[in-house]
Amino acid sequence: xxxxxxxxxxxxxxxxxxxxxxxxxxxxxxxxxxxxxxxxxxxxxxxxxxxxxxxxxxxxxxxxxxxxxxxxxxxxxxxxxxxxxxxxxxxxxxxxxxxxxxxxxxxxxxxxxxxxxxxxxxxxxxxxxxxxxxxxxxxxxxxxxxxxxxxxxxxxxxxxxxxxxxxxxxxxxxxxxxxxxxxxxxxxxxxxxxxxxxxxxxxxxxxxxxxxxxxxxxxxxxxxxxxxxxxxxxxxxxxxxxxxxxxxxxxxxxxxxxxxxxxxxxxxxxxxxxxxxxxxxxxxxxxxxxxxxx
Amino acid sequence: xxxxxxxxxxxxxxxxxxxxxxxxxxxxxxxxxxxxxxxxxxxxxxxxxxxxxxxxxxxxxxxxxxxxxxxxxxxxxxxxxxxxxxxxxxxxxxxxxxxxxxxxxxxxxxxxxxxxxxxxxxxxxxxxxxxxxxxxxxxxxxxxxxxxxxxxxxxxxxxxxxxxxxxxxxxxxxxxxxxxxxxxxxxxxxxxxxxxxxxxxxxxxxxxxxxxxxxxxxxxxxxxxxxxxxxxxxxxxxxxxxxxxxxxxxxxxxxxxxxxxxxxxxxxxxxxxxxxxxxxxxxxxxxxxxxxxxxxxxxxxxxxxxxxxxxxxxxxxxxxxxxxxxxxxxxxxxxxxxxxxxxxxxxxxxxxxxxxxxxxxxxxxxxxxxxxxxxxxxxxxxxxxxxxxxxxxxxxxxxxxxxxxxxxxxxxxxxxxxxxxxxxxxxxxxxxxxxxxxxxxxxxxxxxxxxxxxxxxxx
Numbered sequence: 001x002x003x004x005x006x007x008x009x010x011x012x013x014x015x016x017x018x019x020x021x022x023x024x025x026x027x028x029x030x031x032x033x034x035x036x037x038x039x040x041x042x043x044x045x046x047x048x049x050x051x052x053x054x055x056x057x058x059x060x061x062x063x064x065x066x067x068x069x070x071x072x073x074x075x076x077x078x079x080x081x082x083x084x085x086x087x088x089x090x091x092x093x094x095x096x097x098x099x100x101x102x103x104x105x106x107x108x109x110x111x112x113x114x115x116x117x118x119x120x121x122x123x124x125x126x127x128x129x130x131x132x133x134x135x136x137x138x139x140x141x142x143x144x145x146x147x148x149x150x151x152x153x154x155x156x157x158x159x160x161x162x163x164x165x166x167x168x169x170x171x172x173x174x175x176x177x178x179x180x181x182x183x184x185x186x187x188x189x190x191x192x193x194x195x196x197x198x199x200x201x202x203x204x205x206x207x208x209x210x211x212x213x214x215x216x217x218x219x220x221x222x223x224x225x226x227x228x229x230x231x232x233x234x235x236x237x238x239x240x241x242x243x244x245x246x247x248x249x250x251x252x253x254x255x256x257x258x259x260x261x262x263x264x265x266x267x268x269x270x271x272x273x274x275x276x277x278x279x280x281x282x283x284x285x286x287x288x289x290x291x292x293x294x
Numbered sequence: 295x296x297x298x299x300x301x302x303x304x305x306x307x308x309x310x311x312x313x314x315x316x317x318x319x320x321x322x323x324x325x326x327x328x329x330x331x332x333x334x335x336x337x338x339x340x341x342x343x344x345x346x347x348x349x350x351x352x353x354x355x356x357x358x359x360x361x362x363x364x365x366x367x368x369x370x371x372x373x374x375x376x377x378x379x380x381x382x383x384x385x386x387x388x389x390x391x392x393x394x395x396x397x398x399x400x401x402x403x404x405x406x407x408x409x410x411x412x413x414x415x416x417x418x419x420x421x422x423x424x425x426x427x428x429x430x431x432x433x434x435x436x437x438x439x440x441x442x443x444x445x446x447x448x449x450x451x452x453x454x455x456x457x458x459x460x461x462x463x464x465x466x467x468x469x470x471x472x473x474x475x476x477x478x479x480x481x482x483x484x485x486x487x488x489x490x491x492x493x494x495x496x497x498x499x500x501x502x503x504x505x506x507x508x509x510x511x512x513x514x515x516x517x518x519x520x521x522x523x524x525x526x527x528x529x530x531x532x533x534x535x536x537x538x539x540x541x542x543x544x545x546x547x548x549x550x551x552x553x554x555x556x557x558x559x560x561x562x563x564x565x566x567x568x569x570x571x572x573x574x575x576x577x578x579x580x581x582x583x584x585x586x587x588x589x590x591x592x593x594x595x596x597x598x599x600x601x602x603x604x605x606x607x608x609x610x611x612x613x614x615x616x617x618x619x620x621x622x623x624x625x626x627x628x629x630x631x632x633x634x635x636x637x638x639x640x641x642x643x644x645x646x647x648x649x650x651x652x653x654x655x656x657x658x659x660x661x662x663x664x665x666x667x668x669x670x671x672x673x674x675x676x677x678x679x680x681x682x683x684x685x686x687x688x689x690x691x692x693x694x695x696x697x698x699x700x701x702x703x704x705x706x707x708x709x710x711x712x713x714x715x716x717x718x719x720x721x722x723x724x725x726x727x728x729x730x731x732x733x734x735x736x737x738x739x740x741x742x743x744x745x746x747x748x749x750x751x752x753x
Contacts, residue, residue, distance in 0.1 A: 100561045101553060121600060129602040129639040134563040134594055 038098050040091045047079045080107055167224075177217050184210045226255075369394075400669065403577055403619035409716065410672040410687035412749045416701050424742040428453040428467045432724020432740050435709045437489045437498075439512060442713045446498060446512070447722055447742055448486035454500055456515055459718070462744065466515040480508065480517035487728065490531040492538055497554050499540050501528030507542055509554065519557045523550055530573035532581065541581045545569035549583055549594060563594050565601050572613045574622070576668070582622055584614040591624060593636065606632055606641045617666040621692045623673050629658020631675050633692050645695050649677030649684065662727060665710035665719070672698075674719055676707030678727055683707060683719070683745070701745055705738030719745040 042049075084092065084107070096104040121131035155161040184207060191203045234244045247255075264270040372393050380389075399405040431450035438445050444465065445457040452470035457463065471481030484504040491498045491512055498512040507521040507528060526546035533540055538554040547570060549563040563581075567588040575581045581594045591604040591614055609628035616622045620636045631648040632641035647658040665674045671688040673695070682700040689696060705723035712719055721743045725735050 097559055101556065101558045102561045127638050127640075129593070129604050129636070131600050131602050132565065133599060134565055134596075134601040135599050137564060 039094050040087070044087065044091070045083055047076070047083055051076060051080070077107070084108070170220075177214065180210050180214055184214070401577075405669040406618065407670045409667070409670045409749065410685075410698060413672070413685065413698065414748045414750050415699060416745055416747065418702070420746050421701070422462055422744040423739070424457060424462060424464075424744065425739065426455055426464045426467070428455050428464075428469065429740055432706065432726050432728060433708055433722030433742060434485060434487055434724075434728040435489045436711055436720060436722045436742065437491050438711050438713050438720060439491055439495050440493050440714055441495060442715055442718070444512070445720060445742070446489055446491060448489050448500060449740065450485050450724070450728070452482045452484060452486060452502065454482070454486060454489070454510075456512070457742070459713075459744075468510070468515060480520075482506070482508065484527075487527065487529050488531040488542075490533050490540070492533040492554070493535040497533070497538060497540075499531045499533070499542075501531050501542060501544075503527030505544070507531065507540075507552070509557075521552055521559065523559055524548070526569070529569065529571055530583070532573050532575045534575050534579065535577045541573055541575055543570035543573035543583050549573065549581060551596065563596070563601070565592060566590070571611060574614055574616045576616050576619055578619055582614055582616060584611040584624060586610045591622075591634065602636070604634055604639050606634070606644070612660070612662060613664045615664050615666045616668075617671075617673070617688070617692075618669045621688075623664055623666055625661035625664040625675055627660040629661060629677075631661055631664065631686070631695065633688060633695060635692060642693050643689075643695050648675060649682065650680040652679070660727075663707055663710045665712050667712045667716050668714070670716070672712075672716070674710055674712065676703070676710050676721060678706045679733065683710070683721060703743055705735055705740075706733075716749075717747055719747055721745065
């Protein structure tokens with residue numbers, strides 16, 4: 001086991017933290033009420049039930065409430081014993097089984113709050129074992145094996161990641177495009193050998209996707225080059241002392257068209273392209289013409 | 295009126311004991327009385343009692359006389375025993391005194407006997423193997439009756455078997471029960487992980503992973519009662535010696551106390567932070583539990599409603615046994631065997647890699663069970679994979695552990711127990727660990743191994 005996963009001494013921690021809000025009370029709670037699951041009908045033990053439910057809410061601040069309720073405790077005891085006297089023997093047995101014979105006997109005999117129970121456990125020296133109460137119904141949320149919590153952060157909003165710079169980003173991760181090209185080749189080879197139809201579909205899909213991505217990347221690079229070209233012109237002009245060069249939209253469009261024409265000419269597809277364009281434009285113009293319905 | 299008429303003892307008592315007018319005795323008088331009587335009457339109050347007592351039944355003896363008579367009988371009994379033991383006609387008074395002293399120490403829980411050195415090497419030919427059809431799966435737990443006459447074992451096929459330790463044969467079995475069997479036939483529905491017998495041999499308790507504790511009569515193996523109250527499987531059961539109080543430890547991290555005289559639930563003890571793996575108790579109203587992966591051993595002081603926490607081990611603590619009221623031994627799946635004293639929160643002595651190290655991944659072999667001969671310095675530990683049961687001697691003041699003997703066994707030792715007279719060591723073996731199937735040893739058999747221990751005759 002690596003050092004990161006060493007089990008800490010949770011026992012120490014458990015005593016230090018008083019109630020923490022993280023305690024999820026749904027998880028593995030012991031009987032919420034000491035009398036839950038008792039067969040006796042609801043109406044029969046009103047005072048006892050109210051005391052137990054009050055006690056649950058009050059369990060943590062025992063000392064405070066103990067002082068406040070000292071006087072009424074005796075009255076409570078009497079009331080409980082009266083109630084118990086009204087129960088049948090069977091119901092008494094059930095109650096006894098539920099809360100345990102120790103507590104039951106205490107309520108019957110009306111012994112006062114146990115004097116020998118000490119809340120402050122002090123040991124003679126720190127080498128002695130630690131002593132705590134064995135009755136505290138603390139809901140255990142600490143598991144013996146602690147898994148370190150994984151904190152994820154969004155790099156867009158994380159200050160430590162810095163500001164996004166497109167040019168440096170693309171420059172840094174340019175190698176991925178090269179890997180893509182290699183992978184497309186491999187996939188094509190695989191496609192030739194593959195026989196399962198599902199797998200063939202997947203590979204085809206992947207090839208398509210990757211080729212699209214490569215094409216888009218190339219386009220982006222061209223755009224970048226053009227921008228750099230403009231910048232270069234501006235810099236040269238400034239060096240020579242002239243005013244900087246700012247291209248207008250139309251100038252850019254013109255330049256693009258020119259490049260397109262030249263590339264088509266080289267390929268020999270210019271006629272095809274022009275025919276398509278004419279058709280398309282005709283369609284558009286026809287839409288604007290008034291319709292010949294009547 | 296009657297006490298005036300009484301003569302002899304009564305008259306003598308009157309002279310020595312109560313004054314006529316009934317005035318309170320002076321200090322000197324009391325001292326004199328204490329000197330004169332063998333069993334001193336310490337106050338007038340007692341004589342009053344005896345007076346009242348004899349008034350009602352004239353021929354009965356007084357309390358003092360009764361005490362005297364009982365002590366004499368006791369000493370006589372010891373004398374007889376010693377006589378038989380020694381095969382002599384003369385009895386050594388000092389031996390009687392020694393015996394009385396031992397008994398006193400045992401009662402108060404302070405007895406220590408150093409016997410470990412006197413044990414000889416085990417003769418492997420004398421080791422017995424017990425099989426039966428009811429235990430086709432690995433044995434999970436076992437317990438020996440206090441008179442060393444019978445052995446009770448339980449296995450993963452939900453059965454409990456009673457064996458006779460005199461002729462080493464199966465006596466009775468409690469078979470597995472499922473939905474189809476009628477509700478009159480009692481048994482366990484899931485793996486029985488814990489067994490315990492009371493010190494007077496009147497109750498046998500068994501707990502399974504289905505949250506039930508069944509109580510049986512060990513003589514007839516008849517069902518007596520079922521305790522339902524735990525919320526997860528029961529991993530440990532132990533009776534407090536000399537009483538009918540049962541302590542149960544479960545995987546729901548609680549210890550529950552049950553009173554078998556009234557067949558009722560008494561209370562719950564909370565505190566562990568992981569499933570409890572093992573529980574043990576001796577004569578005092580205390581229990582010790584091992585908490586698995588929370589690396590803590592807890593001694594529960596039941597009347598004071600508090601717990602003492604001991605920290606140690608790095609992996610899961612699998613088994614804990616009390617050696618005497620103040621010392622205990624624990625073992626874990628980190629391969630460590632640790633000796634503890636009740637005054638220190640860390641172990642007094644630890645042996646790591648006690649059962650060897652796995653060569654393939656450099657991890658120590660797990661130690662699955664440990665046993666201690668009560669009030670002596672002998673400990674036995676058994677791992678799962680190195681094929682040995684090792685006997686250790688606890689050194690001076692329980693600060694050292696020295697290996698004594700090793701007995702080769704084939705299989706996973708899921709449970710170990712010493713018989714109370716120290717003559718036998720019984721191990722429950724299986725092809726797998728009792729809690730899971732991390733490894734499986736195909737060549738091993740699911741059996742019970744009885745190892746006879748012989749002590750060297752001291753001249």
